[in-house]
Amino acid sequence: MAARIRSGNPGNGGTSGILSAPAQGGSATSMSNAIVPYQAPQSNGGNDRNYNGGFNSGYNRGNRNFNNGYNGGYNNGNRYRRGWSGREHEHDDRVDKIYGLLSEQAEEREERKREAARLVSLEEEKKRLQAEEEKRVEAKREREQQEIRLGQIVRTNVQAVCEFALGRKVDLPGEGESEINKLRKEIDELKSKCAENSKQANLEVLRKEKEALQKVQDQGSEEEKLQREIDELRARCGQQQGQCSLDKDRMVALQLQVDELNGLRKALVDKCSELASLKKENTQIRGEFKELKD
Incomplete structure (x- = not known):
């Protein structure tokens, strides 16, 4: 609201956005340059009509017609969406x-x-x-x-x-x-x-x-x-x-030793058999010799 007041009334052609103080002493030529805050009018005269017809019409038309691109109007709800987006971001961070x-x-x-x-x-x-x-x-x-x-x-x-x-x-x-x-x-x-x-x-x-x-x-x-x-x-x-x-x-x-011993055993058996045959032949020879001697 204060921003619209400072920016001036487009319907009335104002450019400064600040109302000037009334003249003192009744003289139209001696105007003061003092700046005072805006005060709402007390009567329903022509000023009220201009305020309702110019200022409010610009306010209700939206932020494109008012102040040439103002995007912070209450009718658009931009501030409310910014606050809700922050809460959604915080909620998303928590979920993440x-x-x-x-x-x-x-x-x-x-x-x-x-x-x-x-x-x-x-x-x-x-x-x-x-x-x-x-x-x-x-x-x-x-x-x-x-x-x-x-x-x-x-x-x-x-x-x-x-x-x-x-x-x-x-x-x-x-x-x-x-x-x-x-x-x-x-x-x-x-x-x-x-x-x-x-x-x-x-x-x-x-x-x-x-x-x-x-x-x-x-x-x-x-x-x-x-x-x-x-x-x-x-x-x-x-x-x-x-x-x-x-x-x-x-x-x-x-195993090799066993094989060698087996071979030795076989040789001894052969020798023993040969010795037995020799003994037998010797006995026969002795018998024949005795018979010849007698």
């Missing part, structure tokens, strides 16, 4: 924040699920490697027992061949005095010690791993630890495979 928080929580839940799945897969891989290691240990134990049985069979066969060839009882070196058996016993003792130490170490490692899994399950670092443990198990498996290859070489050497 809530949506962002919910999205972050959903992503965290999905990340925890993926982490749990990775941990489960790593645990399964670890159990599988441990089962393979136990199978290799069992196979190695069976091979060692087979080696012991083969050694006993070879010893028994050699003793029988020697007794048959020499015609008397032969005492072969005892199992405790044999160098191979001594080495085998030492190897068995070392293996048993290593197995006990490895079992204790495995139990301790598993206990520590369980505690570590419980502590850092939500931190995402368990995957690297399990990967390192899998690498260590693979390295151990490689070492054990090397040991198994050594055991295979020993088995091959023992």
Whole structure:
């Protein structure tokens, strides 16, 4: 309202927008230049008619006809729309924040699920490697027992061949005095010690791993630890495979020894049969010689 008053009445052709003070002393020529605020007219005369006809007509026609482009009229509601737009913007910001928080929580839940799945897969891989290691240990134990049985069979066969060839009882070196058996016993003792130490170490490692899994399950670092443990198990498996290859070489050497002893036994049997035939021929010759002598 005050802005329209300052801008002047377009209907009356005013340009200054400020009403001048009335003349003092009744003289039309002595006009004062003092500026006073606008006061509404008290009468319904011609000024009121001009105010209603000019000023209000311009006010009601809208902000395009009044003051040449004024856009802040009450009839258009621009100020009300600006205030409502601010509240809508604040509401949208709040909704965006809530949506962002919910999205972050959903992503965290999905990340925890993926982490749990990775941990489960790593645990399964670890159990599988441990089962393979136990199978290799069992196979190695069976091979060692087979080696012991083969050694006993070879010893028994050699003793029988020697007794048959020499015609008397032969005492072969005892199992405790044999160098191979001594080495085998030492190897068995070392293996048993290593197995006990490895079992204790495995139990301790598993206990520590369980505690570590419980502590850092939500931190995402368990995957690297399990990967390192899998690498260590693979390295151990490689070492054990090397040991198994050594055991295979020993088995091959023992088999070669068995083959050599079998050949020796066959040769001794042939010699014994030849000796028996010679004894028989000698007996016949002696009988014939006695008959000739008589």
